[in-house]
Amino acid sequence: MKTVIIKYNAGNVQSVMYALDRIGASYLYTDDEAEIRSADKVIFPGVGEASTTMSYLRNVGLDKVIPSLKQPVFGTCVGMQLMCRFSEENNTDCMGIFDVDVKRFPADAGLKVPHMGWNNISGYQSPLTAGLPDNAYVYFVHSYAAPICEYTVASCDYALPFSAMLHKDNFYAAQFHCEISGNAGQQILENFLKL
Template identity: 85%
Template sequence: MKTVIIKYNAGNVQSVMYALDRLGAGYLYTDDVAEITSADKVIFPGVGEASTTMSYLRKTGLDKIIPALKQPVFGTCVGMQLMCRHSEENNTDCMGIFDVDVKRFPADSGMKVPHMGWNNIIDYKTPLTDNIPQSAFMYFVHSYAAPVCEYTVATCDYAFPFSAMLHRDNFYAAQFHCEISGNAGQQIIENFLNLKS
């Protein structure tokens, strides 16, 4: 099986590589279109700012390539947000795979922003959460979130309920960092790699 991690202007990719190494899964880290389109599984992770990362995707043409992929694709953290329609972070138009807008946590909620640390996810409705205990804790670092919508397959509550995970067709996404979320996060990555195309 050929797994590709998309190379773009985002951080924290090394942690994803370590997670795949722990699973004994081979991977290729690349922005080469031919390699991405021929992969069996595609991972679109990262930490970053929406407008900067979208600008890089447009410059390389990946903003058109990624939504057209037919194999399973898994976006995490800013990767998930860029798969949405629009982000309030610097008023950024994103890829529109999920027809939902990413909103900043309200400043008047009484909660610290960014949402940083361990929080539990609930209401799983995705094969990526197979063999994960209910209300599993995952590690979050973000100031923006997608509201609960028709694509929501797991939720989290911080200031308000938001989408912890999204799914549409062959596209899967998680707001949290699976790669640093212990055994439960590792299981999600393993479940993604085991998905049937």
């Protein structure tokens, strides 16, 4: 099986590589369109700011490649947000795979922004969550989130309910960092690779 991690202007990719190493998965880290299109599975991870990251994707043409992929694609953190239609982070037009807008957490809710640390997810409706205990704890670091919508397959609550995971067709996404979410994150990655 050929797994590709998309190489682009985002941080934290090394943690994803370590997580795949731990479960014995081989992978290729590349921005080459032919390599990405020929992969069996594609991972689109990231830590970053929406507008500069989206600008980089446009400059190298990945903004057109990613939405056109037919194999299972898994976006995490900013990867998930860029798969949405729009982000309030610097008013950024994104790829529109998920027809939903990413919004900033309200500053007046009495909670610290960014939402950072361990929180539980619930309402699983995804093959990626097979085998997870109810209300599994995963690790978040984000100031923006997709609201609950028709694509929500797991949710979390921080000031308000939001989408912890999204799914549409061959596109899967998680707002949290699977690669640093312990056993739950490892299970989700393993389930993705088994799709």
